[in-house]
Amino acid sequence: MDVAIAITHVYVWIVVGVMAIYAVRHWGFTWNRLAMRQRPYYQDLIDEDLPGVTVVVPMHDEQTVASAVLDALIACDYPRDRFEIIPVDDRSSDDTTTIVAAYSMAYSFIKPAYVMGGERGKPAALDRVLPIAEHDIILVFDADYRPGKGLIRELVMGFVDPEVGAVMGRVVPRNANENFLTRMQAMERSGGYQVDQQARYNMNLIPQYGGTVGGFRRNVALELGGFDPHALAEDTDLTIRLALAGWRVGYANRAECYEEAPAQWAVRFRQLRRWSRGHNRALGTYLFAMMSAKALSWEQRVDGVLLLFVYLVPAVLFTGFAANALLFFAGQIPVVPLVAFSFFVVSYSAFGNFGPAFEIAAAELLDGARERLLLLPYLFALFLFNGWAVTAGAMDAFGDFIKGRRAKWDRTQKIGTPRGVV
Amino acid sequence: MVWFEVLAFALLLALPAIPSMFELRKPQDDGKLAIADGYVRDPRFFGTSFRRMLAPLLVRADGDEKFSTQIVWRDTEPIRFAPNLRVEDGERVRGVLIGDDVRIGDRAGIRDAFGRDHVAVADGAIVRTAASDGTLTIGSDVRVLRWIDSEGDCVVGEGTVLGASASSAALLELNAGVRFERAWGRPVLASTPNTVPIPERPDAKRSVEENAVHEDLIEHRSIVLSAGARVNGSLKVYGDAFLESNVHVHGHLIAQGHVYLGPGVRIDGNVFAEGDVVFDDGAHVGASGYKTVYCTGVAILGNAANVDGWIVAEGGGSVV
Numbered sequence: 001m002d003v004a005i006a007i008t009h010v011y012v013w014i015v016v017g018v019m020a021i022y023a024v025r026h027w028g029f030t031w032n033r034l035a036m037r038q039r040p041y042y043q044d045l046i047d048e049d050l051p052g053v054t055v056v057v058p059m060h061d062e063q064t065v066a067s068a069v070l071d072a073l074i075a076c077d078y079p080r081d082r083f084e085i086i087p088v089d090d091r092s093s094d095d096t097t098t099i100v101a102a103y104s105m106a107y108s109f110i111k112p113a114y115v116m117g118g119e120r121g122k123p124a125a126l127d128r129v130l131p132i133a134e135h136d137i138i139l140v141f142d143a144d145y146r147p148g149k150g151l152i153r154e155l156v157m158g159f160v161d162p163e164v165g166a167v168m169g170r171v172v173p174r175n176a177n178e179n180f181l182t183r184m185q186a187m188e189r190s191g192g193y194q195v196d197q198q199a200r201y202n203m204n205l206i207p208q209y210g211g212t213v214g215g216f217r218r219n220v221a222l223e224l225g226g227f228d229p230h231a232l233a234e235d236t237d238l239t240i241r242l243a244l245a246g247w248r249v250g251y252a253n254r255a256e257c258y259e260e261a262p263a264q265w266a267v268r269f270r271q272l273r274r275w276s277r278g279h280n281r282a283l284g285t286y287l288f289a290m291m292s293a294k295a296l297s298w299e300q301r302v303d304g305v306l307l308l309f310v311y312l313v314p315a316v317l318f319t320g321f322a323a324n325a326l327l328f329f330a331g332q333i334p335v336v337p338l339v340a341f342s343f344f345v346v347s348y349s350a351f352g353n354f355g356p357a358f359e360i361a362a363a364e365l366l367d368g369a370r371e372r373l374l375l376l377p378y379l380f381a382l383f384l385f386n387g388w389a390v391t392a393g394a395m396d397a398f399g400d401f402i403k404g405r406r407a408k409w410d411r412t413q414k415i416g417t418p419r420g421v422v
Numbered sequence: 423m424v425w426f427e428v429l430a431f432a433l434l435l436a437l438p439a440i441p442s443m444f445e446l447r448k449p450q451d452d453g454k455l456a457i458a459d460g461y462v463r464d465p466r467f468f469g470t471s472f473r474r475m476l477a478p479l480l481v482r483a484d485g486d487e488k489f490s491t492q493i494v495w496r497d498t499e500p501i502r503f504a505p506n507l508r509v510e511d512g513e514r515v516r517g518v519l520i521g522d523d524v525r526i527g528d529r530a531g532i533r534d535a536f537g538r539d540h541v542a543v544a545d546g547a548i549v550r551t552a553a554s555d556g557t558l559t560i561g562s563d564v565r566v567l568r569w570i571d572s573e574g575d576c577v578v579g580e581g582t583v584l585g586a587s588a589s590s591a592a593l594l595e596l597n598a599g600v601r602f603e604r605a606w607g608r609p610v611l612a613s614t615p616n617t618v619p620i621p622e623r624p625d626a627k628r629s630v631e632e633n634a635v636h637e638d639l640i641e642h643r644s645i646v647l648s649a650g651a652r653v654n655g656s657l658k659v660y661g662d663a664f665l666e667s668n669v670h671v672h673g674h675l676i677a678q679g680h681v682y683l684g685p686g687v688r689i690d691g692n693v694f695a696e697g698d699v700v701f702d703d704g705a706h707v708g709a710s711g712y713k714t715v716y717c718t719g720v721a722i723l724g725n726a727a728n729v730d731g732w733i734v735a736e737g738g739g740s741v742v
Contacts, residue, residue: 047731
């Protein structure tokens with residue numbers, strides 16, 4: 001019994017330590033964003049000699065959004081002779097195939113790919129497109145995204161940097177006003193991009209390629225082995241493989257693009273669970289390689305390791321709470337000194353999954369928010385929900401590892417622009 | 423008393439959420455973040471927009487007859503048209519001046535001038551904006567408050583301050599002491615008898631010797647490229663980049679520090695510096711179409727320094 005109590009004590013201390021590290025990390029990011037010199041992206045460069053670009057739009061049953069994303073891409077100002085769009089229709093059972101075919105008839109630079117068999121999902125679609133893409137720069141947009149007129153050019157300019165293997169723009173929910181869930185996601189997105197990603201870019205760490213509103217060098221992706229069709233977080237997978245190979249991810253905070261945020265709790269839960277499952281799979285795959293990566297500085301290695309662990313944090317925190325409760329009922333309180341305990345609770349109950357409250361507040365201020373800052377207390381509720389979904393995903397990943405099973409892609413349901421959304 | 427403590431605890435816990443409830447019930451700030459979907463980077467944005475706003479007036483001004491009218495933009499602006507429009511020395515004029523040949527006298531003060539053939543601004547004048555579908559001549563010590571733009575060649579005299587943007591679809595010649603923020607020309611050319619102050623040579627761990635040939639070159643500290651060195655790809659430097667005379671970079675130059683381009687240096691691609699950029703005599707940027715020199719610090723141009731495209735100097739640019 002004494003041994004079990006001692007082990008629980010140690011575990012609680014480990015949790016306190018982990019949470020302290022993440023809190024310091026995010027304080028650092030927020031401070032960097034608010035008070036330090038900001039590193040510019042390359043969007044102010046204009047260049048007549050632009051590289052060729054292939055824009056890939058993976059689609060499965062996207063009839064409600066397919067036309068809008070293709071129209072937005074057609075309206076982009078990129079030179080047509082250096083531009084192709086590949087909508088990848090992955091066995092749609094609705095009208096997506098008809099819509100895509102109609103656009104390809106009307107525009108010669110729209111060259112659809114139809115997937116008739118094999119693995120489903122975005123990583124599989126990307127892996128199929130790599131050999132057939134005409135150009136060396138590949139940009140990816142999910143079907144519910146609406147790129148602006150100059151967005152392709154802005155993203156592509158990042159590749160003037162010979163070290164940049166991938167670029168990432170900023171994702172902005174366009175249906176923020178739809179309901180409570182979408183409002184809170186919009187705030188999370190702000191924290192994640194406006195502060196977290198930009199600070200990591202400022203500090204020469206590892207901004208994350210997010211799998212949409214971004215792109216990569218085709219040849220590099222091929223050299224790195226393409227995409228694993230069974231990966232559920234092909235974006236994390238590529239980010240880490242690029243970093244390990246010495247490539248950088250460029251982050252363009254001003255290259256903004258609207259997305260449709262899930263408006264139903266069940267849909268959001270499945271999305272988070274899938275992300276967590278895929279991300280934790282990447283953790284298992286790349287952790288030791290990241291810790292010993294010779295191509296990276298020690299700061300980048302630390303950031304990479306913390307990035308890999310990020311979807312395990314809620315599980316660690318919840319088990320920490322449980323261990324703490326166990327010690328309480330075993331008559332072992334005070335578990336840890338009061339200050340450390342307060343730190344543990346206050347820091348991480350506000351932490352959430354995608355940014356602590358202070359980081360989101362800073363991001364919202366930078367974005368010019370006013371009354372919406374009043375919603376910050378509700379982040380705690382969202383944190384519980386996120387933590388639940390993310391922990392479920394972590395358990396899925398653990399199950400995958402134990403049973404040697406392969407995950408199946410689960411598409412996030414989109415409904416197009418709902419009524420009332422401005 | 424226990425129930426009271428529990429109640430007090432619950433109230434205190436709920437306290438921060440009470441103002442939130444008002445925002446949830448009656449949202450005041452729930453709109454999506456505004457994105458300028460139609461935005462496309464255009465170095466001649468001001469000139470293009472101005473011409474679009476003037477278009478209805480230019481239809482009427484299609485003859486030799488003088489006229490005056492007014493137009494409501496942000497404020498009501500008086501409009502004056504004359505084929506050969508003159509503003510006398512020292513005269514102060516409000517509104518928009520339109521003509522085929524527009525001449526602004528010494529130390530005159532005007533708001534906006536547009537010429538279909540030529541606009542000339544004499545020494546010491548103060549101009550809010552000036553645009554020309556032909557050539558544009560700006561004298562010495564002129565103060566441009568906002569921007570200038572021309573379809574034809576544009577020559578700017580010594581000591582002039584060019585406001586937020588100076589652009590020309592053809593040559594943009596900047597003489598000694600000219601200061602600018604953004605300059606676009608095909609090319610932008612500096613003309614000055616003065617000598618560029620050469621920055622201190624960085625204490626670089628790496629030097630690239632004469633006639634060395636490289637593909638993409640990436641240096642994690644500062645770098646010195648000796649005279650005549652050639653980089654066949656792009657050059658990326660985490661510190662300062664010091665390029666001695668006649669170095670040729672066939673790709674882009676990316677530096678997280680300052681950049682010095684020695685006499686006769688050629689950069690075929692873009693230059694992106696998180697610091698200052700100093701162009702010594704005859705340094706040239708741009709091949710196969712327009713390019714950009716972007717720096718977060720200051721840009722200093724020496725004699726015959728030229729950029730085919732755009733110079734964006736967040737810290738201000740000047741001709742030595």
